Amino acid sequence: xxxxxxxDRSWTxxxxxxxxxxxxxxxxxxxxxxxxxxxxxxxxxxGEDRPLDLAQTPPAHSVKxxxxxxxxxxxxxxxxxxxxxxxxxxxxxRSLIVFGARACDARAVAALDAVFLGRSxxxxxxxxxxxxxxxxxxxxxxxxxTCFCHRMGSGPFDASxxxxxxxPLDDIYVFHLLTKRGEACLAPFRDRFxxxxxxxLKKVAAxxxxxxxxxxxxxxxxxxxxxxxxxDDPYWETLAAACLGCGICTFxxxxxxxxxxxxxxxxxxxxxxxxxxxxxxxxxxxxxxxxNPRGDEPxxxxxxxxxxxxxxxxxxxxxxxVGCGRCVIHCPAGIDIREIxxxxxPEAAS
Amino acid sequence: xxxxxxxxxxxxEPRIVAFLCRWCSYAGADLAGVSRLSxxxxxxxxxxxxxxxxxxxxxxxxxxxxxxGVLVSGCHPGDCHYLTGNLLARRRFILLKRLLAYMGxxxxxxxxxxxxxSEGEAFAGLIREITEEVRAVGPFQGFLRETGxxxxxx
Amino acid sequence: MTGSAxxxxxxxxxxxxxxxxxxxxxxAGTTPLRPRPAVFTAPGDFDAAVFDGFCVQNLATYLRRHxxxxxxxLVKGCDRRAVTVLIQERQVAREDLFLIGVPCPGMLNRxxxxxxxxxxxxxxxxxxxxxxTVAAADGPxxxxxxxxxxxxxRACRHRVPTDVDLMLDAPPFAAPxxxxxxxxxxxxxxxxxxxxxxxxxxxxxxxxxxCYACRxxxxxxxxxxxxxxxxxxxxxxxxxxxxxxxxYHFNRMMHMSGRCVACGSCAWACPEQIPLHLLFGKITADVxxxxxxxxxxxETTPQPMSHFxxxxxxxxxG
Numbered sequence: 145x146x147x148x149x150x151x152d153r154s155w156t157x158x159x160x161x162x163x164x165x166x167x168x169x170x171x172x173x174x175x176x177x178x179x180x181x182x183x184x185x186x187x188x189x190x191g192e193d194r195p196l197d198l199a200q201t202p203p204a205h206s207v208k209x210x211x212x213x214x215x216x217x218x219x220x221x222x223x224x225x226x227x228x229x230x231x232x233x234x235x236x237x238r239s240l241i242v243f244g245a246r247a248c249d250a251r252a253v254a255a256l257d258a259v260f261l262g263r264s265x266x267x268x269x270x271x272x273x274x275x276x277x278x279x280x281x282x283x284x285x286x287x288x289x290t291c292f293c294h295r296m297g298s299g300p301f302d303a304s305x306x307x308x309x310x311x312p313l314d315d316i317y318v319f320h321l322l323t324k325r326g327e328a329c330l331a332p333f334r335d336r337f338x339x340x341x342x343x344x345l346k347k348v349a350a351x352x353x354x355x356x357x358x359x360x361x362x363x364x365x366x367x368x369x370x371x372x373x374x375x376d377d378p379y380w381e382t383l384a385a386a387c388l389g390c391g392i393c394t395f396x397x398x399x400x401x402x403x404x405x406x407x408x409x410x411x412x413x414x415x416x417x418x419x420x421x422x423x424x425x426x427x428x429x430x431x432x433x434x435x436n437p438r439g440d441e442p443x444x445x446x447x448x449x450x451x452x453x454x455x456x457x458x459x460x461x462x463x464x465x466v467g468c469g470r471c472v473i474h475c476p477a478g479i480d481i482r483e484i485x486x487x488x489x490p491e492a493a494s
Numbered sequence: 495x496x497x498x499x500x501x502x503x504x505x506x507e508p509r510i511v512a513f514l515c516r517w518c519s520y521a522g523a524d525l526a527g528v529s530r531l532s533x534x535x536x537x538x539x540x541x542x543x544x545x546x547x548x549x550x551x552x553x554x555x556x557x558x559x560x561x562x563g564v565l566v567s568g569c570h571p572g573d574c575h576y577l578t579g580n581l582l583a584r585r586r587f588i589l590l591k592r593l594l595a596y597m598g599x600x601x602x603x604x605x606x607x608x609x610x611x612s613e614g615e616a617f618a619g620l621i622r623e624i625t626e627e628v629r630a631v632g633p634f635q636g637f638l639r640e641t642g643x644x645x646x647x648x
Numbered sequence: 649m650t651g652s653a654x655x656x657x658x659x660x661x662x663x664x665x666x667x668x669x670x671x672x673x674x675x676a677g678t679t680p681l682r683p684r685p686a687v688f689t690a691p692g693d694f695d696a697a698v699f700d701g702f703c704v705q706n707l708a709t710y711l712r713r714h715x716x717x718x719x720x721x722l723v724k725g726c727d728r729r730a731v732t733v734l735i736q737e738r739q740v741a742r743e744d745l746f747l748i749g750v751p752c753p754g755m756l757n758r759x760x761x762x763x764x765x766x767x768x769x770x771x772x773x774x775x776x777x778x779x780x781t782v783a784a785a786d787g788p789x790x791x792x793x794x795x796x797x798x799x800x801x802r803a804c805r806h807r808v809p810t811d812v813d814l815m816l817d818a819p820p821f822a823a824p825x826x827x828x829x830x831x832x833x834x835x836x837x838x839x840x841x842x843x844x845x846x847x848x849x850x851x852x853x854x855x856x857x858x859c860y861a862c863r864x865x866x867x868x869x870x871x872x873x874x875x876x877x878x879x880x881x882x883x884x885x886x887x888x889x890x891x892x893x894x895x896y897h898f899n900r901m902m903h904m905s906g907r908c909v910a911c912g913s914c915a916w917a918c919p920e921q922i923p924l925h926l927l928f929g930k931i932t933a934d935v936x937x938x939x940x941x942x943x944x945x946x947e948t949t950p951q952p953m954s955h956f957x958x959x960x961x962x963x964x965x966g
Contacts, residue, residue: 181855182852182855182920182921182922183759183760183763183921184919184920184921199766204919204920214857214887214888215887215888215889286766288769289679289769289770290679290769385686385687386684386685386686386687386710388709388861388864388865388917389864390859390860390861390863390864390865390917391857391858391859391860391861392859392861392917392919395857395859395919396919404886406885406886406887407885408885408887408889410559410560417885417887417889418887419858419886419887419888420857421886422859425860427877472678472679474919476705476861476865476913476916476917477684477685477705478677478678478682478683478684478685479684480677480678482678483678550898550899550902551875551883551895551899554894554895554898554899555881555883555895558884558891558895571958571962572958578956581956581957581958581960582953582954582955582956584956584960584962584965585938585939585952585953585955585956585960586902586953587964588934588938588960588961588962588963588964589902589905589931589934589935589938590902591964592930592934592964593898593901593902593927593930593931593934594898595842596834596837596838596845596930597845597846597849597894597898598842598843598844598845598846598847598848598849598850599846600842605966606964606965606966607965607966608965636890636891637890637891637893637894637895637898638846638849638850638853638854638890638891638893638894639850639890
């Protein structure tokens, strides 16, 4: 991102001035900041009730939980005699700023876009938020042991998908303005910042250099072919031997976007609600006849990884994994997606 | 269920779903009726074969679907048509009642009683009593919330 | 015995000598704090075997996946009790099982350790006696093991499995026996005002995403179709709305009454760190108080919810 490393697009803010900046942003924008709830950190509508936490890597939930909330009311309905009134949620004219998202989560937005906006009819609920989104990302200066963004073709300083990228240095934050939208969001507060000088930019470059190239990226096309070749490998059964079939990996994944829709209410009124669904649940593919084409755990585990590393690539969409490591952190059965990648990577590399 | 919820015209009246066993409590309710005893028209009776037929699902579902209170009533211990159904139910319901209270649901929302076929007066009295208790705690707003953002005219 | 090499040898020997079809234990995971359940099916598999303070998950959950096979299983106190409940419920047969007992040292709260000591993911935790040495970012720190036990383990009074086919030596690390009880852990809530209790559970359960990890990790949630998944009748909608979240957790607890062995696997598996011990602790303490019953201690005492006494309490009838 050297093209943006000019002082007119790189601003600095003293670390102590961040709370005031956020308060000012929250006054005019819909602002989500990472703050601790119940032992984990997640993006919440900004408020003073809980302290900011930019340290937890990765936050418990990704940007997905903001752009594609669970549950989400698509519309409310109300019946009056023979009339039924449908009311969509009020559109929000303000910018939607998600503050402090890491490189992995920012990259995942492209994968969500492919699902919700990549077809002939964009998803209106997603589009409404996506059009307002200004992603103020945070360069990751202390990746977790479970992180593997390098291998997924990214890195802690990857700014793709971000409108602004913040790099934390000792006692300042360096804001790199990457898009017009990012500039527009921060322009009203220009006087709070100073232009970054050459020394600061050098420090940023040094920090970045220190974190790069830990591991080479996989070749996704080769990985796709390798995975396909092993479609009937007994490995999938071994892998699934401990799988509990819960929804943790899919729900916490910043890319997994399967959902279902239900109505809640009664004949007089109610809401149509969209909620996250998961290919790990048997009911996900159960057919009306009772037959289930993915009737056991190995089939479902295999499907999850096939979607991530085969179908998405085959369909020309972004890879289904950004290396955030949330599934690694939370899987009770210790299933580690990195092992699956490693297993096929030798073949992928050759 | 027809609307009994708050509108401009009619003030809110408690709505109570009563699961009554067919051998004792339902007959007790019947007796209250044929004896022309007066009690508030707040109950919607669901006939069940035995109090032990009532599952925690039924009780919670009734509340989720618009009831403000639930009553489960069966035969007195020893009088069960199936000999021990009400005794099994008694164990289940004490845990249910305690867990509901523990999780913050008002005690008045769910009541259990034994009413025999000859206790028409007791039935009418019980309905008067629980109607007032439910009235005192107000409309049920749904679980895990204190405001009824999701309550529709029902 | 808990040193991996010795453990591997012992398990391998049992596997061969007893001609087992499989042995359910824990294997090293990909990070130090994440040993994982494993089904060992060949002598070569056992090199990965481990047992440490992070082997929380109740292994009895996996038994039903191996019908008509002779299975070995590593059991802590709670796993053993879960096996007893499964035998009582005719889900497994004792004669098909070879139980390898390990005296439990009390399991550790990984989530809390990771929050308090960032960097632990790589460094890990050394367990020795009643002390933990954690490799924190700025150097090793010593902690009292007892302070970092999971809530269920702090209240556990049955750490040593009974009636096993082979008992392993106690590991060279352990916390002192129970310093609290489930009744104590939940009693504080009983003493709160109703609105406070409601607010507490509204706050904690609002994080629930209905991923069903708590259900799926539980040895006793083995229904062919869970009430969460039935469509006719649809007891609850599958979206994580307050009513549905409450309905799920409440009814799961009703199903656990008289069966829950308070292993704490559900609370441990929860990605949202919902303090589920407050729920299973309550139901377990109530069952103990009202019916003088603790699940999984013997196979002959009938389960309380399929049973009754004419003298049962009737405080709730009125």
